[in-house]
Amino acid sequence: MSSYHLDHLQHLETEAIHIMREVAGEFERPALLFSGGKDSICLLRLAEKAFRPSDLPMPLLNVDTGHHFPELNEFRDRRAQQLGGKLIVRTVEDAIAKGIAQPAPGEISRNRLQIPTLLAAIEEFRFDCCIGGARRDEEKARAKERFFSFRDSFGQWDPKNQRPEIWNLYNGRLNPGENMRVFPISNWTEMDVWEYIQRENLEVPSIYFSHKRPCVRRGGQWLPVNALVPPKAHEEVRELVVRVRTIGDIISTGCVESPATTTGDIIAEIAAARVTERGSRADDKSSEAAMEDRKKAGYF
Amino acid sequence: MPLTALASATPVPVDILRFNTCGSVDDGKSTLIGRLLYDSKSLMEDQIEALERSADITGGGQINLANLTDGLRAEREQGITIDVAYRYFATPRRKFIIADTPGHVQYTRNMVTGASSANLSIILVDARTGVIEQSRRHTAIAALLRIPHLVVAINKMDLVGWSEARFLEIRAQFEEFLPRLDIKDVKFIPMSALNGDNVVDASVHTPWYVGPTLLGHLETVHIASDWNLNGFRLPVQWVNRPNNPTDASLHDFRGFSGQIAGGIVRTGQKIIAFPAGIVTTVKQIWTYDGPVEEAFCPQSVTLVLEHDIDISRGSMLVGLDHLPGSNTELQAEVCWMHARPLQPGKRYFLKHTTHTVQVSVTEIVNKLNLATLESDPAPAELGVNDIGEIRLRAAKPLVFDGYAINRLTGSFILIEQGTNATVAAGMLCPPREIVKPENGDYVI
Known part of the structure; x- marks a missing residue:
């Protein structure tokens, strides 16, 4: 059997x-x-x-x-x-x-x-x-x-x-x-x-893996600095080693600090994670x- | 840290247990699931934060574990579960899919939905009230759907002083009607979902109870293969014919794609293609990952056959041993799921495997009385949440097995014409006649 x-x-x-x-x-x-x-x-x-x-x-x-x-x-x-x-x-x-x-x-x-x-x-x-x-x-x-x-x-x-x-x-x-x-x-x-x-050895966009990116701290998360998310006057721009866990729009997707460079690293990271995937999406937090x-x- | 973290160094869990929970309003189903997730450390910080947030706003500061599963605003407002909610968690031993199914009378259809593919059902009983009609109804439905394992969770034991006598009394109430139902494995567990006793951790209040906690049982219950490995069945879902293949070897490729609904198939094996009834040979079992020598239920494959036979969606490929039945006259047990009652003479679409045919209901044989678990003969109609036996006549013959033999080739749904509402879940009675060869073929 x-x-x-x-x-x-x-x-x-x-x-x-x-x-x-x-x-x-x-x-x-x-x-x-x-x-x-x-x-x-x-x-x-x-x-x-x-x-x-x-x-x-x-x-x-x-x-x-x-x-x-x-x-x-x-x-x-x-x-x-x-x-x-x-x-x-x-x-x-x-x-x-x-x-x-x-x-x-x-x-x-x-x-x-x-x-x-x-x-x-x-x-x-x-x-x-x-x-x-x-x-x-x-x-x-x-x-x-x-x-x-x-x-x-x-x-x-x-x-x-x-x-x-x-x-x-x-x-x-x-x-x-x-x-x-x-x-x-x-x-x-x-x-x-x-x-x-991992099993199927599928390619994924590079932003799922760890990379350097300027970020600002906003609403309890690290937002990527870009043309649509310019830093505000009082905000400190920090160059961080981050990846995205879930991809939404560039204005609402929080980056997480992570050294994960392979699918295996990501799996280990999720296994130890303490917040859910959607925890980094501002669009879902707006109301219950x-x-x-x-x-x-x-x-x- | 969630328990799954412990598994990160070891291989992934090897199997999935699907279970559903049923009970009436206020038996504490959602609380039980919340407790299971909370105590097995399957909840994340933001989920706990969200719980605390809504506790501050509406709960007077007390965390309500039911808020974890009662996801829709309407549910939180009314304090009820209005639909099947699915939850997922894993321990180092197993992965779990929970279908949280509501208990009010009018939502039996959701329980059938949540339970139809379950390995195990949890029936919640309030220790104060004991067995009520809902408990009987849910147990009867679990038996009817042939769910292999049952757990009777006798909840709110704290409110009856953790009385062993009360536990035994409720167990006796169950054992009174269980023999009338075909259920092989039943486990009774005393618990308090609200306080977490015997859910994940053993309770200090039940020294008289020597059995496993609920999670302990879920992790170790032996899931005998739900899948039938006798009698090959492949309902054809889709004919696979490449349009303009660049690969010359695919010019004549004609494959029949589907999920194996029973048994095992091997390259070179003889099979019958229904409804044509013609015998042919399996030339190749094609999969994206390369051809395989054999495949089994419930794998999804594409078969290439020796002969060019008229086969399309809705056809059934069948092995030569353990032959199915075939008929236009059908008998089945149905659970009626729609407010408009079933009436004899009315026409419906019947979807069986990948085959949809018109049927008309010729007779309502009986209706199950859930209070007595006896059958009342010849009712005028079956209303919503009624269970009964009916006879149907189909416009084309069905190739099928009895539900007791094969859940996939023995089940169907009825669809109302016009509204397209799914109005019934049906379980076919064993066929009266098995297909037989005539001059080598199996013409039906």
Whole structure:
């Protein structure tokens, strides 16, 4: 019997591949949300495992807030090209110019503005399903989400009225205008993601590894100094050896001091970590229900 | 430091235990999970900070462990859990996936959702009230879903003075109805989730209890393979045909991709492709990491076959031993999950493995009475949260096994036409007839 045994990563992998193939089988126009971040890097490898030797039966889609780390976009474009995948990028900048997204007075964050940009892209390409790399261990509202997350014609999530998911039977039926978000790595933890990256020997953007970067201390975290985050008069700019644990926008992603230069170092660091991954994301700290509110409005 | 840190020097945990928790409102499910995470040092500083923050604002300064799992604002406001929440933690011995499923009557569908893939269910009972209808209902559902292991957590023992007599009394209440249900492994643990007794650390208040703590049990319970390794089954999910392969050897590649739902498959093995019923041979088991000689449930693979047979999504590839049943007339136990009741004569979509067909309900045979665990014959309808046996007629034959033999090829969901709501979870009764060869083929 022991030779017919899967370890936890193999279990998570076969579950995710099954879900990817259900998407290919049940939807007419799916897309895969690929940011270049560690979770979507795993998604791409899972897509390769699900669909090779064929081409990926779906394009890659990214909503570019205009506040991305340049290293992330460089990686995103290169990886998409390596895979021979079609990459569609829609920008918040463009959405604002077209009046699709309207910044509130003084609103600097592009977090909220991603939502109308994504919904417009879904409409433009008539996508009926978007695969995303969200994980339930990231956040409390995510913990309540299904693998197949039904969205009404406004892209909204209704947590009180989710379709029951039983065994591995996913109900992907939609009426026109409705949409599904599918999260194949729902059951993965941050640790699983890094262990998988290590096992599969996957390349990740350089900013996940330790590097030197000028930072300022703000809101209890180290923010990277850049054109969008200039140091304020009283702030001391410090050149630190840091890495990012989770990648959000450059204006809200805290850096952590770290000597980790390999995937193995990162795994050891997470094992000893005392705060969660999202602890370094200012966008989730704004209120206890920040994620819940964004998801209800159509956030992925 | 979280316990997982201890594992950093050793290889990663080798298996995953999936469990769910069920109980009625105020039995302390969320508190129990919070306690499990807190005492196993699986919580991070920012999570504890967030708990303390909300304790200062709304809790009069006292940390409420339930706030860890009651994630949505609506839940915190109403003090209830409205949906299945998933939690993850690891100890050096195992990784755990928890489905926290709510207990109120109207949310049974969530318990079925959370429990369907579980290895183990925890049924919470308030030591003061003992067994109530909810306890029976949850135990019956766990039995129906054939969850291999059950833990009866007798909680709030501090409020009954840690009385062994009370513990034994509640245990006897359970043992009165357990024989009517098909459950093999049941463990009773006295605890106080609020104070942490017997959750992670052994309690000083229960010298009369010699069994393991809850976490001790979760770490060591033997998860006999949930997966059926007899009788090869591969429901085809997706036909893999490269469009413009640059690799010349792939010009004629035609593979059938899917997750093995039972048994083992080997290169060179004979299989039957349903619904065509034609016998062919496995030429190659293709995977991204290279071809393999054999593959087993629940691996995801792509099979290349010797003959060109009409196979598409919804087809089932089957081994020649342990043959499945096939029929358009089906009998099944269902848990009804929708406010609009099941009515005989109505049509639904039935999704079984990767195959979706139209069905009509021909008869409601009986309804399970959860108070007595007896069956009431021929009810007019099944309402939300009712469990009963029904007969269905499918537009096309299903190739299936009884749920008791194989959870994956014996289960289905019903989908309401129009709204597309998932309205029922179904477990197929053993097939009346097994497929048989006729002139070498297995035409159904």
